[in-house]
Amino acid sequence: MPADDVLVAPNILEYPYARSVGPVIGRFMTGLRDGRIFGIRASDGRVIVPPTEYDPVTSETLGEDRFVEVGQAGVVTTWAWVHQPRERHPLQRPFGWALVRLDGADTGLLHAVDAGDESRMATGMRVRVRWRDERVGEIQDIACFAPEAG
Amino acid sequence: MAEPVTRISTPMRLEYRFTPGRAASRFLRHVEQGELLGQRCPNCRKVYIPPRGACAACGVPTDEEVRVADKGTVTTFCVVNVPFYGQKIEIPYVSATILLDGADIGIFHLVQEVPAEDVHMGMRVEAVWHDERRPTLESISHFKPTGEPDAPFESYKDYV
Ligand SMILES: [Zn+2]
Numbered sequence: 001m002p003a004d005d006v007l008v009a010p011n012i013l014e015y016p017y018a019r020s021v022g023p024v025i026g027r028f029m030t031g032l033r034d035g036r037i038f039g040i041r042a043s044d045g046r047v048i049v050p051p052t053e054y055d056p057v058t059s060e061t062l063g064e065d066r067f068v069e070v071g072q073a074g075v076v077t078t079w080a081w082v083h084q085p086r087e088r089h090p091l092q093r094p095f096g097w098a099l100v101r102l103d104g105a106d107t108g109l110l111h112a113v114d115a116g117d118e119s120r121m122a123t124g125m126r127v128r129v130r131w132r133d134e135r136v137g138e139i140q141d142i143a144c145f146a147p148e149a150g
Numbered sequence: 151m152a153e154p155v156t157r158i159s160t161p162m163r164l165e166y167r168f169t170p171g172r173a174a175s176r177f178l179r180h181v182e183q184g185e186l187l188g189q190r191c192p193n194c195r196k197v198y199i200p201p202r203g204a205c206a207a208c209g210v211p212t213d214e215e216v217r218v219a220d221k222g223t224v225t226t227f228c229v230v231n232v233p234f235y236g237q238k239i240e241i242p243y244v245s246a247t248i249l250l251d252g253a254d255i256g257i258f259h260l261v262q263e264v265p266a267e268d269v270h271m272g273m274r275v276e277a278v279w280h281d282e283r284r285p286t287l288e289s290i291s292h293f294k295p296t297g298e299p300d301a302p303f304e305s306y307k308d309y310v
Contacts, residue, residue, distance in 0.1 A: 005175065006169055006170075006171065006172055006175045007169060007170055007174075007175040007178055007179075007285055008167060008168070008169045009167075009168050009169075010165065010166070010167060010168070011165075011166040011167070011168035012163065012164070012165050012166070013162075013163070013164040013166070014161070014162065014163045014164075014236075015161065015162040015163075016159070016161050016235050017159070017160045017161060017162060018157050018158070018159045018160065019157065019158060019160055020156055020157050021155065021156060021157060021158055026154055026155050026156055027154070029155035029158060030154045030155045033152070033155060034152075088163070136155075137155030137158070138155075138158050138159070
């Protein structure tokens with residue numbers, strides 16, 4: 001007679017998605033590959049980073065004449081500390097997820113901050129991009145942000 | 151200046167630890183023995199396979215175990231012509247819902263040893279087991295036609 005114990009097995013779902021990015025996100029990704037960060041100017045004058053294809057207020061199409069290059073450092077507007085990074089997280093040591101409002105931008109870009117310790121994270125802190133050595137045109141081209149010296 | 155970026159890769163991976171629970175674990179242990187074991191609802195008398203330990207319609211435990219045949223009737227099917235990542239079988243192939251004799255719910259499996267265009271509703275099929283069986287429905291390689299006359303639509307109309 002078969003045993004009556006309950007079975008357990010790993011069940012792994014994997015989706016190897018690729019997506020086309022279109023002209024607006026494409027420009028953002030191309031910028032990252034080239035070590036530059038682009039936003040887009042909305043109808044109310046705000047600079048949105050990453051750029052959106054449509055105006056968040058009027059819904060009008062935001063054309064390619066509205067791209068704005070922004071700074072490579074900025075301010076943490078909100079954050080959450082990760083004590084135990086997961087396998088696919090950008091850093092394999094404790095880090096902060098943060099919204100970073102880059103200089104010249106009016107919105108926050110979500111990325112990792114390599115602050116070392118939670119006590120070094122603060123709303124309003126200045127952080128700067130740390131680029132990956134080999135860039136291909138994806139958000140991971142920004143390896144992370146790091147606290148600005150001083 | 152390099153070409154503009156037009157595509158990004160956005161893979162997704164979800165890692166689960168799956169347990170089928172007590173009833174389906176017993177079912178899978180029996181599959182390892184080359185047997186198909188369902189459970190009958192004490193209220194509506196329907197036989198579920200694989201068993202889930204309860205009748206979803208009546209909300210009562212299903213304790214009575216029932217042997218179900220390893221042959222049955224194709225109630226519906228799909229000819230797969232589209233290649234996809236991770237595909238293990240050469241296309242075109244046929245996935246079908248098979249109402250095993252003695253069961254009241256279909257199981258999903260492959261129908262092979264027959265041209266895809268010849269598979270049809272009511273076709274009688276039987277399991278082709280692997281010699282080496284494990285506690286998984288993959289212990290059945292596929293189903294193949296039995297050669298019996300088609301089951302009349304009346305016999306499976308409540309299951310399509
Ligand atoms: Zn029932």
